[in-house]
Amino acid sequence: IPKLSRIEDIRRERAAHHAAQAGSDIALWAMIETPLAVLNVAAIAALGEGPGVPIECLVVGTNDLARETGVRLKGGRTGVLPWLSQCVLAARAHGLAVLDGTFNDLNDWEGFHAECEQGRDLGMDGKTLIHPRQVQMANDVFAPSAEEVAWAEKVLAAFNRPENATKAVIVVEGQMVERLHERMAHRVLETVTAILPPE
Known part of the structure; x- marks a missing residue:
């Protein structure tokens, strides 16, 4: 679910799935990419345990968060680290997976690798990607040794x-x-x- 901000967004999505008589094999991924979503992430994650279509994963939208807050996504991502950790805590508290945001420079493999390592160190389960060329390196970092x-x-x-x-x-x-x-x-x-x- 992109751009969700409140638990009401999840409830509305679940109601739509119920009305459409969607199959039971559907699960929701909650995109945490607005300031309100970060502030409400624990409540959003808690709905993963509720009735209806399950929430399976939190996906942190770092690009949108940076755009909406003015935080710069420079090396080390200092400005978003508290938000990333907040999402990890919410996911772990409610048994959900959590994915780190994208890395935008397809030519900076050193930077991409460093950001994958940082995400894993923070407790992320994986990273959202923008190109198939990034898959192998991400898997290498997030796979257990x-x-x-x-x-x-x-x-x-x-x-x-x-x-x-x-x-x-x-x-x-x-x-x-x-x-x-x-x-x-x-x-x-x-x-x-x-x-x-x-x-």
């Missing part, structure tokens, strides 16, 4: 052992691991499945 995958598999294997079935905390290779790490490990493997092509 081989080490992260191996660790995730070890954590899941450890929690799956019968003797650990009821434990909240265990030790894996000398490190304390909690059930939250189990959920993180599942997320790592889900990301790999989503990004990497089937063999």
Whole structure:
């Protein structure tokens, strides 16, 4: 849903889908690209858990936010970092995916790579792209590393052992691991499945 600003925009979209008797395989992506949307992002994300067409993802529209606020999207994106983090927190609080905004210079691969790394460091699940040439580099950055995958598999294997079935905390290779790490490990493997092509 582009240009949404309030939860009423989501409700109106859901009502339209209901009236059209749209299929149950539809999910909404909420474009967070207005100042009001950023201010209301927690309430918007909370609707993802409500009845009707589900919200699956928040997409941060950094270009539109910059245009509407006067913030300059210079290297490092200092002006929008608080908004990006706010969107990540809202998404995580309500179990949604969150995608970073686009990078506009198709000739600046170093800048694109740096912005992908920044997005991943901020907790973004991926990045919206403007050209197919950007796909591979974005996937390379946002895909878990081989080490992260191996660790995730070890954590899941450890929690799956019968003797650990009821434990909240265990030790894996000398490190304390909690059930939250189990959920993180599942997320790592889900990301790999989503990004990497089937063999």
